[in-house]
Amino acid sequence: xxxxxxxxxxxxxxxxxxxxxxxxxxxxxxxxxxxxxxxxxxxxxxxxxxxxxxxxxxxxxxxxxxxxxxxxxxxxxxxxxxxxxxxxxxxxxxxxxxxxxxxxxxxxxxxxxxxxxxxxxxxxxxxxxxxxxxxxxxxxxxxxxxxxxxxxxxxxxxxxxxxxxxxxxxxxxxxxxxxxxxxxxxxxxxxxxxxxxxxxxxxxxxxxxxxxxxxxxxxxxxxxxxxxxxxxxxxxxxxxxxxxxxxxxxxxxxxxxx
Amino acid sequence: xxxxxxxxxxxxxxxxxxxxxxxxxxxxxxxxxxxxxxxxxxxxxxxxxxxxxxxxxxxxxxxxxxxxxxxxxxxxxxxxxxxxxxxxxxxxxxxxxxxxxxxxxxxxxxxxxxxxxxxxxxxxxxxxxxxxxxxxxxxxxxxxxxxxxxxxxxxxxxxxxxxxxxxxxxxxxxxxxxxxxxxxxxxxxxxxxxxxxxxxxxxxxxxxxxxxxxxxxxxxxxxxxxxxxxxxxxxxxxxxxxxxxxx
Numbered sequence: 230x231x232x233x234x235x236x237x238x239x240x241x242x243x244x245x246x247x248x249x250x251x252x253x254x255x256x257x258x259x260x261x262x263x264x265x266x267x268x269x270x271x272x273x274x275x276x277x278x279x280x281x282x283x284x285x286x287x288x289x290x291x292x293x294x295x296x297x298x299x300x301x302x303x304x305x306x307x308x309x310x311x312x313x314x315x316x317x318x319x320x321x322x323x324x325x326x327x328x329x330x331x332x333x334x335x336x337x338x339x340x341x342x343x344x345x346x347x348x349x350x351x352x353x354x355x356x357x358x359x360x361x362x363x364x365x366x367x368x369x370x371x372x373x374x375x376x377x378x379x380x381x382x383x384x385x386x387x388x389x390x391x392x393x394x395x396x397x398x399x400x401x402x403x404x405x406x407x408x409x410x411x412x413x414x415x416x417x418x419x420x421x422x423x424x425x426x427x428x429x430x431x432x433x434x435x436x437x438x439x440x441x442x443x444x445x446x447x448x449x450x451x452x453x454x455x456x457x458x459x460x461x462x463x464x465x466x467x468x469x470x471x472x473x474x475x476x477x478x479x480x481x482x483x484x485x486x487x
Numbered sequence: 488x489x490x491x492x493x494x495x496x497x498x499x500x501x502x503x504x505x506x507x508x509x510x511x512x513x514x515x516x517x518x519x520x521x522x523x524x525x526x527x528x529x530x531x532x533x534x535x536x537x538x539x540x541x542x543x544x545x546x547x548x549x550x551x552x553x554x555x556x557x558x559x560x561x562x563x564x565x566x567x568x569x570x571x572x573x574x575x576x577x578x579x580x581x582x583x584x585x586x587x588x589x590x591x592x593x594x595x596x597x598x599x600x601x602x603x604x605x606x607x608x609x610x611x612x613x614x615x616x617x618x619x620x621x622x623x624x625x626x627x628x629x630x631x632x633x634x635x636x637x638x639x640x641x642x643x644x645x646x647x648x649x650x651x652x653x654x655x656x657x658x659x660x661x662x663x664x665x666x667x668x669x670x671x672x673x674x675x676x677x678x679x680x681x682x683x684x685x686x687x688x689x690x691x692x693x694x695x696x697x698x699x700x701x702x703x704x705x706x707x708x709x710x711x712x713x714x715x716x717x718x719x720x721x722x723x724x725x726x727x728x729x730x731x732x733x734x
Contacts, residue, residue, distance in 0.1 A: 383581075388581065389577060389583070391567075391570065392570055392653075394567045408583075408585050
């Protein structure tokens with residue numbers, strides 16, 4: 230009876246030990262062997278680079294397009310066009326509309342493949358292709374977010390500023406955009422969170438960012454658990470840090486609310 | 488007979504349509520230096536539109552407005568320059584909520600008149616002192632009462648040292664107990680000789696402070712006279728009817 234008990238116990242201990250050694254083995258293969266953690270680090274840095282520059286490009290494009298679209302809506306819409314400036318504005322507005330329609334109406338991965346296999350067919354700069362593709366993609370969404378922010382500001386703010394003698398662009402810069410920015414910060418934050426995760430699509434065309442690295446190591450080691458969970462946790466950590474920073478910024482901008 | 492120089496704003500045949508809606512149907516008026524012109528009329532009569540045309544917040548669709556000898560309805564005129572000389576106060580105050588009271592008042596003088604920050608702040612503080620709000624200089628508009636907001640809006644416009652002040656129903660959005668403090672500031676301003684055009688429903692103010700009272704109905708000036716005459720001896724039946732309703 231006692232013998233039976235101890236055999237069972239040792240089997241249990243053996244099983245646990247086996248599981249544990251498999252786990253460390255797998256961890257070792259994923260991160261330690263051949264310094265594979267270095268791959269993850271490089272992948273992470275590539276992801277951050279792509280996301281950062283794409284976000285910059287997205288903000289730039291988004292604000293420009295929102296400026297064109299809201300200027301058009303405020304100035305030209307609803308009255309006859311006067312002069313060259315109005316015609317130009319109408320053309321620009323039409324171009325912006327086409328851009329937003331096309332970009333929002335097609336999958337990001339297709340846009341990336343077009344950029345990578347057609348436009349960048351003769352270039353080796355893979356990351357630049359990704360930055361441009363994701364930046365252009367993000368710009369369309371940022372543009373609509375910013376435009377909604379501009380529209381959310383009371384018309385009286387605009388009139389008060391103009392009545393003091395500020396021209397249109399100074400009014401935008403000093404009065405409208407600072408208030409709009411505060412209102413759209415949560416939506417913008419959301420867009421950047423989406424953008425960071427969206428960069429994982431770059432793995433599809435073989436750009437060695439975080440997702441690509443995780444998948445590469447999975448295929449080399451035949452271990453799926455650690456590479457994929459690690460990649461997931463790293464994305465989670467980036468997003469959590471970003472969320473924390475955004476919350477801090479939001480709190481600072483709330484100073485004037487009482 | 489006054490010389491042309493005394494005329495600050497001259498309005499000739501002013502028209503304004505919004506699409507098919509013909510709001511102003513030819514308005515003629517003259518505002519001289521030091522005048523306090525009070526514009527009254529029923530809502531929808533076009534009195535606010537008239538005021539907003541004076542600094543082209545609404546683009547006139549016809550007629551001419553001459554301000555300090557310049558036809559400001561001319562497209563080639565830089566309206567922003569002339570607006571610096573025309574302060575405007577709105578029904579809804581329209582203070583900039585993301586800026587403190589002091590920043591509200593110094594933004595335009597610093598950016599447009601290229602004043603030094605120190606100088607602009609000093610002027611602003613003196614103005615705030617005059618309306619009894621010096622202690623609110625670093626408050627945000629959201630922390631002020633309606634009456635306080637409107638007083639700040641008035642001194643924000645005054646900080647640009649304008650030649651004329653346009654008031655668009657400045658007390659209509661206020662709680663009754665706060666109307667007095669705003670009218671008090673406007674009275675003081677009129678006494679100091681500021682040229683003012685005031686659209687209002689405050690008949691007491693019109694009677695007491697106005698140098699001339701204008702009755703606008705259906706897009707035209709129906710009657711214009713000195714306050715005693717205007718309230719004591721109205722001529723047109725439309726004005727008589729209007730006064731019988733509001734007094």
